[in-house]
Amino acid sequence: MKFEEDVKLFPEFSQKWAEKRLAKEENKNQYPSPESIRSTRDWLVSLEPGSELYRKLDRVSWADAQKCQEKWHEALARKSAKMTEYGGKPDDVSPVLNLENGWRWVKLNSPESKDYEGNAMGHCVGQGSYDDDGSIIFSLRDKNNIPHITVQFNCERRIVIEIQGKGNTKPTQKYCDDIIKLYKEYDVQDYGKLINLFSYAQRNGEYIIGDNNILSCDKNTVFDYVKLNETSTITEFNYDVSGDLDIEGTQQLKIINGKVGGNLNARKTKLEKIFKDIKGNLDISYTTHFKELAVNVGGSVNGHSSHIENITKDIDGRLDISETKYFKFLDVKVGDNVDASNSNIERITQDIEGSLNISNTENFKSLDVTVGESVDASNSNIERITKDIEGSLNISGTRHLKILDINIGENLNARGSNIEKISKNIIGNLNISETEHFKELDVEVGRNVFATGSKVERITKNIRGNLELSKTKHFKELDATVGGNLDAEKSSIQEIKKDVGGSVNVAKTQNFKLLAVKVGDSVDARYSNLETITQNIPGNLNIDMTKNFKSLDVEVGKNVSARRCNLKTITKKIKGEIDTTQTQLLENYNNKVECQKSKLRM
Template sequence: MRRPNRKYSVIGAFIGVLSTDSGVLKLLAYSVGRVLYNTQPDDYNPTEHPEHQEAGRHIADWLTAAVANREHWLSNVDELGRPKKLLKFPTMEAIVKEADKAMLRYIQKTREVALRNGDEEMVMTLDDGFHVVRLLTPAALDRESKEMQHCIGNGAYDDRLHDRRFQYLSLRDRNGKAHATLEVEGGRVIQLQGKQNRQPNREYLEAIAPLLRREEYLVQTDRTDLRYVYADDYKVVDAWDLTGCSEVIGDLRRSRAALKMPEKLRVRGEIDLSHCSFPEGFPSEVEADGSISIKECRPFTAPARIVSGGDLTIYDVLMEGDIAHCEAGGSVSFRKTSMDKLPRYLRFHGSLDLGKTGIESLAGLGYVAGSLSLEGARIESLPENIRIGGKLDASSSRLKEYPRTAKIGGDVDISYTQVAFLPPVTVKGKLNISSTKITVVPGGLVTHSLHATGLAMEHFGPKSIRGDLDLAYSSATLPHGLTVGGFLTLDNGSFGNLPDNLRAARIKANSAEVTSIGRGLVVEGNLAISGNPITTLPADMDVWGDIVAGQTLIETLPDGFECAGDLNLTDSCVTALPYGLRVGGSLCLHHNEIAELPENLVVGSDLTITCTDIRSIPECAEIGNRVRSDIPEIDSGWSKYNEVRHWRAQQAAAATMAVSP
């Protein structure tokens, strides 16, 4: 099965949060997913495109309404069951345009929505004739949708009316005209929309502030284009000028903006700033109840004190100054920053990512609850007895010695480092020592899987690897009795004679310097040995899957040779097949010097004989499926043989039925 690539997974995760309905998620995949996959680069990150998040929600609302209203176009599908309408859009903008058109059609249909008692209820009266009502029924949502020209109606949110976690509120003036729509989940306002999904005008935000204050609502939408935010007792302020503020009530999210910041700032939600600049500097003290993410912001002056209730991420910034005090309720990442030393006070409860930083020392760091990443960092050694709950990634760092006193709970990756000595340690996960200076792998090493590619090993001691063993592009002499619970990969390596009693779930040794295979070989899956100088196969080897031995120097197979799966001898030096050859799957004899097939040949599936000297198929041969050949007389003979075989099968079936009671 082909593993999904990174972009496919990222887009799938992005779509997955837009709806909880499996049918709507499929429609989003056919439209939004398809377009993003075809138009975005391989390193696509939805968090860097807030316009896609807003568009995705709008499209999800449209598709939810379409499903609820059973739109006829949903049944006009292609051969894979995909609505053809969704396959025509080349861009996200085109999908949004279609959603807007559909919204206008819905509004026209509901232009005369009549409300009854019980459709709405009063929540709070405000100054200047404003008041807030709660929308209780689908009819109330339809009326709001018609007046505000957004997608709250037409079935998109009807299911949530019965979910106690959600409330739908509308700000009305003295004449009953709607000016803002709120979606409330728990104590959070997750959507605050004006007409046509724009942010409401400032006067309407100020009008509704008493309700937010009374209920202590936090405004936590994921939009990064908002002009206003609530700060300091629900005062409405410009989002790009917070100089007179000390607290933001809700989330602070901005992208590609120049922000004026106060000296000290607390955010009662999350901070998400990307590609921003701070002309008057960044606050010296920052605190957020939720996560903090600061990415690709320049220039950036490091705050002396930063506290995050969730994860803390500072990524790809040229940092001026040092962080003295750092706390996080989750993980901390300073990846790809110019930070050259750890904060004097550092407390966190997850993983720590120092990849591609200028940090040279981890002095004072004794415990990491999650994983520790030092990939591409300047670290040469780890502190004595450091405890790491997850994995250690020190690949491409300046590490010079294996951290033998460290207690590591997961994988260890020291590939592409200067490490030259590997002690007999126990690794609970996967160990990667590829492209290091290690020449001896000790017999006392215990690890689930071992990746040791690109090494010139003088000694390889382990006799048992529970998972995979990857020795591609390496040279080594493997010990007799080696057992590999997973895949053994020897591609393009140099190993001479494979050991006796070797056992693995699968062996892949293409284009490797393997001159012979020892006795007692057991392969629980496929054996691939194409392109190496092997001349014979042992008679006692036991392969449970396919054997691919193309482009080898093998001239003969042992008498009575059996292959449970497919047998591929393409471009091999085999000149004759043994008596009693049995192949459970297909047999491919393309481009070799075989002149005839053995009389009692048994092939469970297809037989391919192209570019050979074979001119006939023995009458007693058993071919399970079909013969592929470039010789006309073989094709003709096979047709007659097939007819006889089918006739005999019919006769046998008839005889069985005749003696049945």
């Protein structure tokens, strides 16, 4: 009988623990003394819900509990000894509301009482800060007159200005009911401060504040909105919510067994199960205990950096499983985009309505489903793509994809990849910059081609847009029309056989000697070994620092920059300015070309 009575002395959350530990001590003929039991009980009562010891109490032995309670009582003794160091007058108060277990709300009556409160609580109520501002300071005191919560109240406006725990921290959930009682005592109607501190629900315009008050509602209650804060001690939520349910940061809630008519935010929680459908979006990002999603979600699902392993129902909106480590197979339909970047995904079996991101994945080898928009597989270990891509495809940085034999609806980015062959036309841009194994481009490209720093050797089809061949070492001859600009700076190009619709850049080339095709705009040949130009230039011409260009025998539609070069003669009209700084012309051409002397810089 004594054993059962002793167990009842302990707070409810610890009674099962106490029953096991006391039984074990009794079996060892070491049953604790009444003083030890009371001291342990007092320590357990002091534990903050959600604290590490509170959550891991089952692992604590009776012997370890004695060490904890002894340290706690020693800290209390030190605190009591410091009371005289706090200064002020701890007893210069007026009781305003008596609570359970000897706790009470008091009003601070003097500057000295505020000094004590500020020193004991570690905030700025004292030191004259609130002595003459017209507000009332309330303090929540325990049976030993130790303050736990400080409230600043404007009596004239009947509003709470500030609620502070120790060290200006937010009060925890266990103080919620006592604070609400103070609100009611002074008929405070503005709950703005409370809903920023504690869990609350809304129903028909009414606020229900605090875990206990929420759980006291009838089981058939349908809330309009619910927000459980990070200190909530609710472990199972069984109510329907017509709007949003926000439980972000809660550590105690394990199960949601009610319908959610709006969005469910379970980010950074230890939620384990959801049993009813979600009409809006679901956020389970950074969750560590949620393994399977087995309900319908009407909107999008954010499972970023979560421990999700399985999804069994189709998703109407987007799906984010990026940076997940345990999700391997996606076997459901997704109505919008899928982000699986940096994940351990291995297979997708259903078509994707929107875009797909599998960048930086190591285990995804083959894409065998249709993707309605773009695919980002950059820096992945993908080896095969067997279905057409409606949008753009990014395979930059891939090492195992060698041949691409699919249609691509927009752009292809293969920068820095090991791609070797492209067999279908590209509608948009093509980027094969810094590729090592791509030698020949023999498909049509609808826009621009970027081949900077690549080992491409041949292009056999016309380019409608711009062509970038800068820093290429193996490209010698261009036998395709370029509709836009040609950039071959620092390349090994030797010959251009077809007209260029835009500008030509052959700056810093060593082997390009003759420009004999039409150019639609400017020519940049600075620092090159260019010798001859045979077609008029509509735009600017730059032959700075050229050593072998001796005679300019074509018309130039705009400006010519011929600084520090070996140009000797100009025989055709220059419509713009000419800069021949540090260049010694052999012949004065002021009557041979239509160029004002004022525009000639020598």
